[in-house]
Every structure is written in structure tokens, then in C-alpha cells.
Amino acid sequence: MRFSANLGFLWAELPLPDAIRAAKTAGFDAVECHWPFATPAADVRAALDETGLQMLGLNTARGDVTAGENGLAALPERVDDAHAVIDEAISYASAIGCKAVHVMAGFSSGPEARKAFVANLGYACAHAAPHGITILIEPLNRYDAPGYFLTTTAQAVDLIDAVHAPNLKLMFDCYHVQLMEGDLTHKLEVLMPYIGHIQFASVPDRGPPYTGEVNYDHIFNVIGSLGYNKPLGAEYKPKLPTDETLFWLPRR
Structure with a gap:
């Protein structure tokens, strides 16, 4: 197994370029982040x-965080804003050689939200393709993100099939x-053809992968x-x- 440090949480107190250097020193094989847009792309590159190291992925901007927004792509009334944050993320990813963008759905529900999300994902895929960028969607759990549009892998598969973009x-x-x-074992087996990136943390406390109810030695082997790879x-x-917190890393 090779591992990527998500710099949204790991070394979050450091400026992003310094966090990248810290991940290299610690022995990670790659990095990823959440919202890097306040840092000049040239400094990250x-x-x-x-x-x-390669930056594996970044997220589209959440929208108005002070108003509680957590993504825009499934908000029917925010299509122009959704396109703007998608464009921003693709441009930034292209500038730093990042090959994946997670398009965040936001807090919404119902058929109109699904319709908007499908359309915005189609827009994202079309604009990302010339840059060799993959668009990712991620189900979030209802405890950490109550009201988020995308919550299950079955829902994600339905969306991916509906958009039908490679x-x-x-x-x-x-x-x-x-x-x-x-x-998790059977979900990974069944969904592997759909998977573009895998992340992990302990459950239920979202800590390092050596506590909680998931046996990550087993999951990594699966x-x-x-x-x-x-x-x-x-x-x-x-x-x-x-x-x-990294004493788990050299074991792999």
C-alpha cells in the first residue's frame, strides 16, 4: 500500500507548501487537500x-461558509455559482498538476436537486476532460453532514450512471x-469499477486508523x-x- 496525506486535516496548522514538505519528510507517497485556493498555485506547484509528490485531489469551494453552505452543485438555484466554483477548481488543479476534483453537492434534497447535480456534474466532466482531470463525488455520512444531498454509495452509483462520463x-x-x-469488504469488491479514490479514518471518532471498529490491516489487504494500487x-x-499520530505508517 501507498498512502496520501490529506492536508485538510494533517499538518493543518502549517501553510500548504510547508505541509506538503512535512508529508514528504514523514514518508507519504502523495498528498491531497480540501480548499487550497487562498494559497497561490505557483507556491503549491x-x-x-x-x-x-503529486497532489491527488482537491475540492470545489463550499460556497458561503458563514451561511452554512457545504457545496453548491445540487442546489437548483445556484447553477451559475456551481459552474464558477467548478471552473475555479479545475483551473487550480490544472495549474498544480492535480488529476482529480471532488465536486461538492451541498445541502439539498429531492428530484430538482438530483437534476441540478447531474447537470452540473456533466458540466464538470466536460470541462475537466481536456485537462485529464477526473471528477469525484463523495457520499458523506448523516451524522457529520446532516442534510447533505449525497449520502450513500448506491446514490453515487445512480448519479455516475446517469451522467455517463468516463x-x-x-x-x-x-x-x-x-x-x-x-x-466495507463487500462494498469495495462490488464498487471497485466505480472507485476513483479511497480515503480512510477510524470509526466512529475519525482518528488515525489504529483505533475504533474498522480493522484497517484487513481493509488495506482487501x-x-x-x-x-x-x-x-x-x-x-x-x-x-x-x-x-503516524506510527501506523511505517508498518505498511
Whole structure:
């Protein structure tokens, strides 16, 4: 297994270029992030070039965070804004050599929300394709993100089939899937053709992968047996300084 440090949570206290360098020093094989847009793309690209790490993915902007927004793509009344944050994310990803963008759905429900999300995902896939960028969608659990439009892998598969674009994939976050559905081993086996990226954290506390109810030694072995060889995203919330939570990493 190879591993990617999600810098939205790991070394979050550092400027993004320094967090990239910290991930390299710690032994990660790649990095990923949430919303890097406040950092000049040139500074991020320089840190990636210096370390030899690739940025695997980033998210579209959430919208008006002060108003509680958490994505725009499934909001029927915000189509223009959804296109704007998709364009922003694709442009930034292209500038730093990042090959995946997670398009965030937002808090919404119902057939009109689905219609808007499908249309916006089609827009995203069409605009990302010339850059060789994959569009990802991620089900979020109802405990951390109550009211979020996309909550299950079955719903994600339905959306992917509806959009029918070769560069639209599922971001399979073991933490969210375990909380909503469980049965990670079989879910990974069945959904592997749809999966574009895998993330992990302990359940239920979203800590490092050596506590809680999920046996990640087993899960990592399953993922490897299925032929998945991309770096897995460590997207957990460290309760200690990040470097003090990494004793799981050299074991792999």
C-alpha cells in the first residue's frame, strides 16, 4: 500500500507548501487537500516539484461558509455559482498538476436537486476532460453532514450512471461508508469499477486508523487484493500533533 496525506486535516496548522514538505519528510507517497485556493498555485506547484509528490485531489469551494453552505452543485438555484466554483477548481488543479476534483453537492434534497447535480456534474466532466482531470463525488455520512444531498454509495452509483462520463468516479471514504452502510469488504469488491479514490479514518471518532471498529490491516489487504494500487488518502483528524499520530505508517 501507498498512502496520501490529506492536508485538510494533517499538518493543518502549517501553510500548504510547508505541509506538503512535512508529508514528504514523514514518508507519504502523495498528498491531497480540501480548499487550497487562498494559497497561490505557483507556491503549491513549487513545493510539489521540490518534494516529488503529486497532489491527488482537491475540492470545489463550499460556497458561503458563514451561511452554512457545504457545496453548491445540487442546489437548483445556484447553477451559475456551481459552474464558477467548478471552473475555479479545475483551473487550480490544472495549474498544480492535480488529476482529480471532488465536486461538492451541498445541502439539498429531492428530484430538482438530483437534476441540478447531474447537470452540473456533466458540466464538470466536460470541462475537466481536456485537462485529464477526473471528477469525484463523495457520499458523506448523516451524522457529520446532516442534510447533505449525497449520502450513500448506491446514490453515487445512480448519479455516475446517469451522467455517463468516463471521468466521473466515486470517492470511497471508508469512514463515511462504514457509518452509513457498513460491510466495507463487500462494498469495495462490488464498487471497485466505480472507485476513483479511497480515503480512510477510524470509526466512529475519525482518528488515525489504529483505533475504533474498522480493522484497517484487513481493509488495506482487501484493497490490494482487488488490484487497486493508487495511494490511499489518510483523511483523519489528529488529536495530537500529526507527527505523533503516524506510527501506523511505517508498518505498511
